[in-house]
Amino acid sequence: MARYLDIHPVNPQQRLVNQVAETLAAGGxxxxxxDSGYALGCSLANKEGLDRIRTIRQLNKKHHFTLMCADFAQLGPLVIVDNPAFRLIKQLTPGPFTFILKGTKEVPRMTLNPKKNTVGARIPDHAITQEILKAHGEPILSSTLxxxxxxxxxxxxxxxxxRYGHLLDVVVEGPVTLPEPTTVxxxxxxxxxxxRQGAGELYGS
Known part of the structure; x- marks a missing residue:
């Protein structure tokens, strides 16, 4: 059964945050x-973790997984963006948006859409998620639960x-701050x- 960690939504306890990061690093x-729903996550090159997430959600190999990132510094080496896309991402993040982008060679192939070589990317506006990402030190490969x-x-x-504790290693308790999924x-x-129109409003749309 998963460890159940109740993390403070404003001042996340570093001890508990570190437990989540350690679990990710160990292949959990x-x-x-x-900010817009719970996610399942594993480390970037964790094929077994990816397969476990696919099994829980009953996903096929065409599903876009998401690189959950603390900031553009974490995201930048993994995606191909032109100047307009870079400006838009900087303008809209952190926030409830998922961006579909071409992946670079730094992204494990199993993570990419097999036909388009694309991946989803997020920079969330959520204190707990941000602290986990900083402690982990790299993006978390994620899928909305x-x-x-x-x-x-x-x-x-x-x-x-x-419902899923027997299939997971850690469940983090914390608030979801928006009622809708992300805008894709x-x-x-x-x-x-x-x-997909969700919680995020695209400027000028």
Whole structure:
């Protein structure tokens, strides 16, 4: 059964944050809150963790996984962006947006969409997530925790512990601060294209 860590939403306890980072580094899979729903996460090159997330969510290999990043410094080496895309990402983050971008050779191939070589990327506005990312020291490979057959992400840590605790290594308890999932913006073909309208408002749209 997963360890259940209740982390303070404003002043996250470093001791507990470090436990999450250590679990990720050791190859574990964690459930953690973001600004727009809970996510499942593992370290970037963790193939077993990736497969575990796919199994929990019943995903196929076409699913876009997301690189959850603390800031653009973490994200930059992993994606290909032109100047307009860079400016847009800097303008809208941290915030409830997922950007679809071309991955660089630094991204493990198993992480990329197999046909398009694309990956999702997020810089969330959430204190707990930010502290975990900083302690981990690199992006977390993530997928929103939407149960199979459902449309909305899970928002309560204790419910995730009850339902999926036997399949996870850590469940972090903390608040989800927005009622909607992220807005998904494709930046691979020049002009931004909204693939899903969510909590984030694209400036000028």
């Amino acid at each position: 899979v964690v459930a953690y809150p973001t 939407i149960p199979p057959g459902e449309e909305e992400p899970m928002n309560e840590g204790w419910e995730i512990q009850d 913006v494709d930046l691979t073909s020049g002009a931004p294209e909204i693939l």
